[in-house]
Amino acid sequence: MDLTERGIVPTAAQGGDANWTRPDDRLQPGLSVIVPVTDPTAPVPYRQQAAPTFADSQDDSLCGLGPICSCTPCPCFYFEVEGLFLARQSLFNHQSVVVDPNTGRSFLSTADVDLGFDPGLRVTAGMRLCGGLALEVSYFGLFGGNASASATQPNPSAFLTLGGNLVGNVFVDMSGVQMTDSSWVQSLEINLPCCCGCCNDCRDACGCGELSCQSFEWFTGFRYLVLGDDLDISAERVVSGAVEEGSYNIRTVNQLFGVQAGARWRRTWGRVGWEATVEAGVYANDMEETQTVTDFPNFALRPTVSGSEVGVAFVGELDLSALYRLTDAWNLKAGYTLIGIQGVALGPDQLDFAFAASPSGNEVHNGGGMILQGLNLGVEARW
16 A cells, blocks of 8 residues: 555654654644554554543542542532530620619619520531532531520619609519520621632651642622511519519511621641631511510410511621641631621610500611620531
């Protein structure tokens, strides 16, 4: 066979042999063929070798199961569970609850309620969709924190009432008052983080040294947060040795929903590292409040009334955590969490002692806020 008819021409080769190449192959980057030929009449096989691509150099550009998933600072899957121990500071208008109108002395106010530390839970799970983009779902809950304060009649001549109120049986000339405030928070987030990062492998052939990595994520998403607050005032009056009882109960529920944005920065050196996350959003707040005043003997001094309103609220969150690597996939996390909530309706802000007026107690006041801060401790898995 005449190889020149097939576009294959001889080129000079060391030792006198000829190397046959296609002229068009020399014009294609990444394609080459060098065929040693000993018999010019033999068929000429040739091999096409594609040039390396970006996907090949990354091993798996769509977050499959390749080695990139085991060492990248932006994992394909991750899961975190943390216990929280947070102190709650409610931000509401301080006002007197129990007073003596004759002397002007205040025996109990909303400022006397201190919620202290309460346990909570935070769970986060994420999955890389493609490249640096991931889908992340996070739940946060803080349950049933209670705080109370009380006041008693210091002497028989003291005249105790609720905020100057002079209506009712128990609430005029009270012997003692117990005030309890309780609140709870639950939140669900669905975010789309976009991650970029790199690792610097300083280990030698023996495995000595460190693998240092860093990553940065920015994200946007949707958040739904529910904050409830209950204020209960229990009063009693002793008349001729008999105890009369009454109560004033207020319940508020805030449902916040809207879009948020945030960022997360993470760095590790060998087994240790740290992570910082900040996020914030402005939300619509669907608020409701309900209150009832029951006097002795089981008389509705103020029948159940309620009110609702839609307002604007703000939520900001900061998380700082130290990391310690337990295995290739598992890390221990411990740090500090700060959450600020503003523009919500809290129970103490809804107090209305005008029991004789009608209507009363049906307005929603949403100038309150809450600060949650404390410790977080948990584990995470990344692979």
